[in-house]
Amino acid sequence: MQVLSPFTVFNHEQILKFLNRNERECLHKVIDKEVFRVIRFQNELILFSIRLEGNLQISVHNIPSKQEIAEAITKYVKQWFDLDTNLEAFYQSIEADTILSKLCQKYHGLRLIGMPDLFESLIWSIIGQQINLTFAYILKERLVHNFGESVDFHGQYFYALPTPQRLAQLSIEDLRPLQFSTRKAEYIINIAKAFAEGQFSTEKLQNLSFDEIRSELIKIKGIGNWTANYSMMKSLRYYDAFPIEDVGLQNAVKNHYLLDSKPTMIQLNEMAKHWKGWKGYATFYFWHSLLE
Structure with missing residues (x-):
């Protein structure tokens, strides 16, 4: 078993909520507070799990865990849960937007769950x-x-x-x-x-x-x-990637800013000036709010 150190900003509850967002999800399974996932390493399938409670406890289940496998899984988990990003920098950068700031307070510690592949x-x-x-x-x-x-x-x-x-x-x-x-x-x-x-x-x-x-x-x-923007945001970790055409994003913004209709591209780009450098993260938080 590997254990990743606790993080000062990591919202286990909201991350589990995101991972549990659809019962048809087929590339990971959440059992209690443990998330199971299969990755391919050197043409071999590796089943591992992460216990999302306190420290992140990583276990390999179907083969003996070697150092190189442990390192590959640790790298994958860090990318998947975006563990190396300073969330406080995101929160500080969008303080001028009081609506998004309130959303960040509500979901404080929610990291942008990505797709390393x-x-x-x-x-x-x-x-x-x-x-x-x-x-x-x-x-x-x-x-x-x-x-x-x-x-x-x-x-x-x-x-x-x-x-x-x-x-x-x-x-x-x-x-x-x-x-x-x-x-x-x-x-x-x-x-x-x-x-x-x-x-x-x-x-x-x-x-x-x-x-x-x-x-x-x-x-x-x-x-x-x-x-392109979705994949740059979720896989390549470009946090200013902005899938502005997304209907879910538009609906969430409409709801939170109490607009009469969905915002236009021009309106969204104007609003996103307050999210500079973090448009992808802002998008993810708006998406997450749709799970309420």
């Missing part, structure tokens, strides 16, 4: 395009259960996202029976091929600027401004 965030954002969240989770579950691998632990199955190589082998006809639209299926296969063939990777983006990364992302068919 860029491929996962791109696939998830494609799945979620132009459909409601409930149906998006259903499609994700069908994709994972039909084409992903799993670990059997005490009679329960824990799934990993299908690899780019596996999804790249599919045809549109393979996905249509699962209720994927032709366009959505095409986009998923295109992205999988780009990763499988080495045209695209997190490593290739690391030394590029914000605008250069966004430009590279939207070159891939199916990735627009919303998807």
Whole structure:
């Protein structure tokens, strides 16, 4: 078992609430206060869990834990729960916005739960395009259960996202029976091929600027401004990435600022001047408020 030191700003309750937001979530399971997840390490599936109570206790369940595995899981957890970010800097930077400041007080210690795997965030954002969240989770579950691998632990199955190589082998006809639209299926296969063939990777983006990364992302068919900003925010940890087109964000802002209608892009950009450097974090807090 590994134990990560306690954090001065870490809201276990709100983070568990976020992780439990949909019962169809298929890439992690929350059992009591323990979160189970499968990651792929050196072509092997590793099932680990994190106990979200006090210290973060990490356990590996399906294989003996070696140092390199422990290090890989620790790195993943830090990225997943954004443990290295100074949340107080976020809170201080948005003090001029009294509405968002109140939201930050309410959810104090909530960290931006990310997706360390860029491929996962791109696939998830494609799945979620132009459909409601409930149906998006259903499609994700069908994709994972039909084409992903799993670990059997005490009679329960824990799934990993299908690899780019596996999804790249599919045809549109393979996905249509699962209720994927032709366009959505095409986009998923295109992205999988780009990763499988080495045209695209997190490593290739690391030394590029914000605008250069966004430009590279939207070159891939199916990735627009919303998807690019979502993945930059959730996987690449660009906290000023701003998925401004997001309907959930617009609805949350409308509710909290007591607007008569959803804000326009111009209005949102004007409001976001108070969130400079942290637009992605602000977006995440607004999204989280929709779980109330």
